[in-house]
Amino acid sequence: MLVASWLDPQADIWAxxxxxxMPLLVRHTLLMVVVVGLGVTVLGVGLAWLSACCEYPGRRWLDPLLVLPLAFPTYVLAFIYLGVLDFSGPLQSTWRxxxxxxPWLLEAMSRPGGVLFILTLAFYPYVYLLARASFISGGLAAFEAGRSLGAGPFQTFLRVALPMARPAVVAGLTLALMETLADFGAVSIYGYETFTTAVYRTWFGMFNLTAAVQLASILMLFILVLLLAERYSRDQRPRQADKRPSGHRIRLRGRQAWLATGSQALVVLVAVLVPLVQLLAWAWPNLGQITGGTMPRVIGNTMLLGLVGAVTVLAGGLLMLVATHKVRRRYLVLGELAALGYAIPGTVLAVAIMLAFIRFDQALGTALAGGLLALVLAYLIRFVRVAWGPLDSVAGRIRPEYVEVARSLGVSRWYRLWRVNLPLLWPGLVTAFLLALVEVAKELPATLMLRPFGWETLAVxxxxxxxxxxxQMAALPSLVLVILGAIPVVVLIRRATLVR
Structure with a gap:
């Protein structure tokens, strides 16, 4: 649909x-990729090294908290900090x-460019989690080997530990940048023009769906460049033998120890505590509305749509697992397609699905466009990778002897599925369902653009x-959504054993 849209040029709109x-969109997009990419890399790698390889006061308490920014949708962080840092907000008013x-820094943070700070805070955990896992698996042992050869600490980190973690860092950076390019809520709140906001305004402001699809196809070019860069980095990584973590952390003392504690505490303060306290302060006077007015209906719509979307995504993940398990070639092809679906921004999916459904309705005389089916299909395409990942991870650890014993007893395939396979897959099923539920609940652009008339969710x-x-009025639904978003983060912390 994206390619076919160029058969209708829309010359007046494109002029x-x-x-x-277009010059502003390209400039803002490139600036966003460079600044956010640099920010999440420096922040994520630095925090990951401290967390995985160093010992300092408060580490066991601070490590899990560094993942909690994943519970905050970007549009929630954006309006919190815009309200706090605005000219009439508490910080600037007190300072004046x-x-x-x-101060110029607070003024800059309240302008459109301040959204780059928000996106860095929201997406650094992608780099942090993957880099931390890589450092734990072998970074400390390599660091000790480099130190034994007489290299200094900083030189050993740059020339030994960091290159070993490069594939993980690049993978996390790619995820962060794809989420950055796909963001709609935060950039809309800050008034920072990007392709996602341009797609929305072209469709709902200029009422030109074809031009919106064409803009979406340009955004997909940036996404494809990121995917190709990540694939090239993956192909170029050196083959390494598996290594076990050393277990002997670098014990920091004196000023170094308190700098490490202070840096992590500052990130937790800015990314978690300040937004949470401000949300509670704004939502507290309106807590009674959670059971009155339209709020119960909005929460009910969110949960209903989340359940339907999560079940659909989970079913799609199970089908992919059945189709790809132990079949290498299909595994690679379907895996890349699933990864591409997760990389497609919600605005791009929305315009492509709507254009396809409109043409389908015109051909068959149906009325599918504007219904829940289009929205659930967008969730399936966007988040099937989220469900398939945990399922495939758990399935890879199941010993084939269990299924072989059941087959030797002569039980049917469906009985084996119900009594053997599904119980063994249960941890992956729970994780996949929770992740899909929260991703659907937080999804803004696709829900905003494809929802049926009058259908309102927490995100909308x-x-x-x-x-x-x-x-202040937005604080209460935001608090509910953050609490919902914290559920899979807590599951992630427990399953990944972040505290060690």
């Missing part, structure tokens, strides 16, 4: 876009009262209120 919007003028309610600048 306007080329003259007034003390010193007479606002938050977006509508924040666009109007009603931060």
């Amino acid at each position: 306007h876009l080329r003259a007034h919007l 009262g003390w010193f007479g003028s606002s 309610r938050i977006y509508d209120l924040t666009v109007e600048g009603q931060w």
